[in-house]
Amino acid sequence: MRFVIAGNSAAGVAAVETLRRLGGRQNHITVVTDEPGETYSRCMLPDLLAGKKTEYSIRLRPPDFYRKLGVELLGGVAAVALQPGEKKLLLQDGRELAYDRLLVATGARPVLPEVPGAEARGVFTLRTLTDARLIASLAPRVSRAVIAGGGLVGLKTAYALKTAGLDGVTVVVTSPRLLIRQLDEEAAALVERELRSAGINFIYNARIKAFVTGSGGDLAGVELEDGRELPAGLAVVAKGVRPNDTLVGEAGGETGKGIVVDRYLRTTLENVYAAGDCIQVTDRVTAQKVSSALWTLAFEQGRYAAANMLGLARPYPAPLTRLNSARFGTVDVISVGRLEGPEVMARYDPLRFTYRRLVFDGERLAGFILAGKVDGAGVYTALVKSGRPAWTYRRQLLEGRAGSVALSNFLTFH
Amino acid sequence: MQKEVLINFDRCLGCRSCQLACAVAHSTAGNLFGAILNGEKPRTRIFVHQVGGQKAPLNCRHCEDAPCIDACIAGAMHRQEDGTVTNVGGEQQCTACWMCVMVCPYGVIRSDAAGTMALKCDRECRDEAGVPACVRACPTGALVYAGVDEYSGRRRVDVLARALQQVSGNF
Numbered sequence: 114m115r116f117v118i119a120g121n122s123a124a125g126v127a128a129v130e131t132l133r134r135l136g137g138r139q140n141h142i143t144v145v146t147d148e149p150g151e152t153y154s155r156c157m158l159p160d161l162l163a164g165k166k167t168e169y170s171i172r173l174r175p176p177d178f179y180r181k182l183g184v185e186l187l188g189g190v191a192a193v194a195l196q197p198g199e200k201k202l203l204l205q206d207g208r209e210l211a212y213d214r215l216l217v218a219t220g221a222r223p224v225l226p227e228v229p230g231a232e233a234r235g236v237f238t239l240r241t242l243t244d245a246r247l248i249a250s251l252a253p254r255v256s257r258a259v260i261a262g263g264g265l266v267g268l269k270t271a272y273a274l275k276t277a278g279l280d281g282v283t284v285v286v287t288s289p290r291l292l293i294r295q296l297d298e299e300a301a302a303l304v305e306r307e308l309r310s311a312g313i314n315f316i317y318n319a320r321i322k323a324f325v326t327g328s329g330g331d332l333a334g335v336e337l338e339d340g341r342e343l344p345a346g347l348a349v350v351a352k353g354v355r356p357n358d359t360l361v362g363e364a365g366g367e368t369g370k371g372i373v374v375d376r377y378l379r380t381t382l383e384n385v386y387a388a389g390d391c392i393q394v395t396d397r398v399t400a401q402k403v404s405s406a407l408w409t410l411a412f413e414q415g416r417y418a419a420a421n422m423l424g425l426a427r428p429y430p431a432p433l434t435r436l437n438s439a440r441f442g443t444v445d446v447i448s449v450g451r452l453e454g455p456e457v458m459a460r461y462d463p464l465r466f467t468y469r470r471l472v473f474d475g476e477r478l479a480g481f482i483l484a485g486k487v488d489g490a491g492v493y494t495a496l497v498k499s500g501r502p503a504w505t506y507r508r509q510l511l512e513g514r515a516g517s518v519a520l521s522n523f524l525t526f527h
Numbered sequence: 528m529q530k531e532v533l534i535n536f537d538r539c540l541g542c543r544s545c546q547l548a549c550a551v552a553h554s555t556a557g558n559l560f561g562a563i564l565n566g567e568k569p570r571t572r573i574f575v576h577q578v579g580g581q582k583a584p585l586n587c588r589h590c591e592d593a594p595c596i597d598a599c600i601a602g603a604m605h606r607q608e609d610g611t612v613t614n615v616g617g618e619q620q621c622t623a624c625w626m627c628v629m630v631c632p633y634g635v636i637r638s639d640a641a642g643t644m645a646l647k648c649d650r651e652c653r654d655e656a657g658v659p660a661c662v663r664a665c666p667t668g669a670l671v672y673a674g675v676d677e678y679s680g681r682r683r684v685d686v687l688a689r690a691l692q693q694v695s696g697n698f
Contacts, residue, residue, distance in 0.1 A: 127597070156600035170619070447625065487625050487629070488634070489637075491629055491630050492633070516577065517577070520576055520585060523585060523588075523632075524684055
C-alpha cells in the first residue's frame with residue numbers, strides 16, 4: 114500500500130512511526146512538507162529565541178530518522194491540490210503523488226491582524242523555524258519589542274525576547290488580563306507578577322491600530338487605538354491560529370472549525386484521513402466542536418489515524434481540548450478542562466507557593482488550574498478525562514494530596 | 528515477556544524502604560551517606576500513599592500507549608527496547624515543560640529539586656542481577672520484578688480496590 118502524509122510535525126511524525134511499528138516495512142510511505150528541514154519541536158521555538166536552545170537541540174527526531182524507517186521525505190515543497198477521485202496529491206513543483214491512503218496533517222497558520230503596516234519589515238508571527246530565525250536575527254539590533262497577544266505564545270515570546278537581552282518588551286493585551294482562556298484572575302496575577310519582575314510591561318484593554326514604519330520601511334513603532342504610540346523595532350503578533358484546511362476543503366471535503374473527521378479520523382473524502390491542528394474535534398467536557406490545536410492531541414491523533422489507515426479500526430476518543438502546561442520563571446501553570454462551572458473552589462497554599470482551583474459539575478471534576486508547583490497534575494487530568502465521581506476527593510485535591518486518587522486511577526486504567 | 532515492577536498491595540507496610548532506595552540509587556553518589564555529604568537531596572520516583580488503613584506504593588507503569596510520550600514537546604520521552612519509558616538517554620533532552628506531569632494519571636512524574644527536568648522511574652537503578660532498587664529494598668515482597676500475567680494482576684489489586692471503596696464509597 115502507498116501512504117502519503119502531508120505534514121511533518123507532531124501528527125505526521127507520530128503517524129510515520131505508527132505506520133512502521135504496526136504495519137511493518139512493506140508499505141511505501143512518503144512525507145511531504147512545505148517546511149525545508151527536519152522535523153522540530155514547534156513549542157520550543159521561544160527557547161530558541163531566548164538562546165536557551167539551538168536548532169540542533171529542538172530537533173524532534175534524529176537526522177537519519179526517515180532513512181532508518183525507510184520513508185521518503187519531500188521537504189520544502191507544498192501540497193497544493195488534492196484529487197480524491199484519482200487518489201492523487203498535487204505538489205507545488207508540479208509533481209503528482211499517487212496514494213492509496215492519504216493523511217492530511219497540515220497544521221495551522223497564525224492569524225494576522227488586518228491593520229495598516231502589518232506587512233512591515235519587523236512584524237512577525239512565531240510559528241515556524243523560519244519565523245524564529247528571522248526574529249532571532251533582528252532581535253540583537255533592536256532595543257524595544259511589542260508583542261500583540263497575552264496568550265501562551267505571546268507570553269512565551271515576550272519572556273524569550275527579554276531573556277535574549279531586549280531592553281523594553283511590552284505585551285499588548287486585548288483582554289483585561291493575560292491568559293484569559295487558560296487562567297482565572299488569581300493564577301493570571303501570579304504569572305503576571307513573575308513576568309513583571311523579569312522586566313516585561315503589560316498594557317491591557319488595548320488594541321493595535323497600526324504598525325508604524327520609519328524611513329527605510331522598517332518598523333518604528335506600534336500605534337494603539339487609544340492613540341498611544343509605543344516605539345518598537347520588532348513586533349510579534351500572537352493572536353491565535355487557523356487550521357490549514359483548504360487542501361481538503363477545496364477538494365470538496367467538509368470543513369468547520371477545521372477539517373471534519375469521523376471517529377476513525379477519516380475526512381468526508383474517500384481514503385483521506387486528517388490529524389493534528391488542521392482538524393475539528395469535539396471537546397470531551399463541553400461537547401463543543403473546536404479546532405484541535407494542541408501538540409499532545411496532534412501526536413495521539415497521528416497515532417490513531419495511522420492505525421486506522423492500516424485498517425485496524427481504532428476509534429479516537431473525544432479529547433480534552435483545553436490542556437495547557439507552561440512555565441514562566443519559577444511559576445509553573447497547568448490548566449485543564451473548564452475554567453468555570455456550577456461549583457468552584459480555590460485555595461492558595463502558602464507552604465508550597467501553589468494556587469489550586471477546582472471546577473466541579475455535580476460529582477464530576479470538570480476542570481482545574483494549578484499555578485506554582487504542578488507535581489501530580491496528571492492525577493487531576495485523569496479525573497477530568499474519565500468523568501469518574503470526584504466530589505469525595507475534593508479536599509485532598511484542593512490541598513494537593515492526591516495519593517488516594519492516584520491509586521484509584523491505577524485501578525481504573527491499569 | 529517484558530518485566531514490570533508489580534505491586535502486591537496486601538503486603539505493603541508503608542515502610543518507605545522503596546522510596547529511600549530509589550532516591551539513593553538515582554543520586555550522583557549512589558549511596559546515602561555519600562549523597563548527604565555531597566549536599567544532595569535525593570528524590571524518589573516511587574511514592575507510598577495511604578488509603579484508609581492501607582498503604583500502597585505507586586510508580587511508573589511504563590504504559591503501552593504512554594500519554595507522557597505523546598505529550599512530550601521535546602521528543603525526550605521515549606520507549607527503550609526493553610519497554611522502559613524514560614526521558615533520559617534518548618535523542619533529545621528534557622526541557623521541563625511539565626506536559627508529561629500534566630498527563631500522567633498516576634502522578635509519578637515530578638520535577639527535580641532545581642525545576643530543570645522531569646524525574647520518573649527510568650529503571651537506571653537496576654543492580655547487576657537486573658533488579659530495580661525499590662524491589663531489592665522491599666522487605667515484605669510487596670514489590671516484585673517479573674513478567675505480568677493477568678490472573679495474578681487481578682489478585683494484586685483487589686486489596687487496593689477494597690481499601691479505596693471503604694474510603695471513598697464510590698468504587
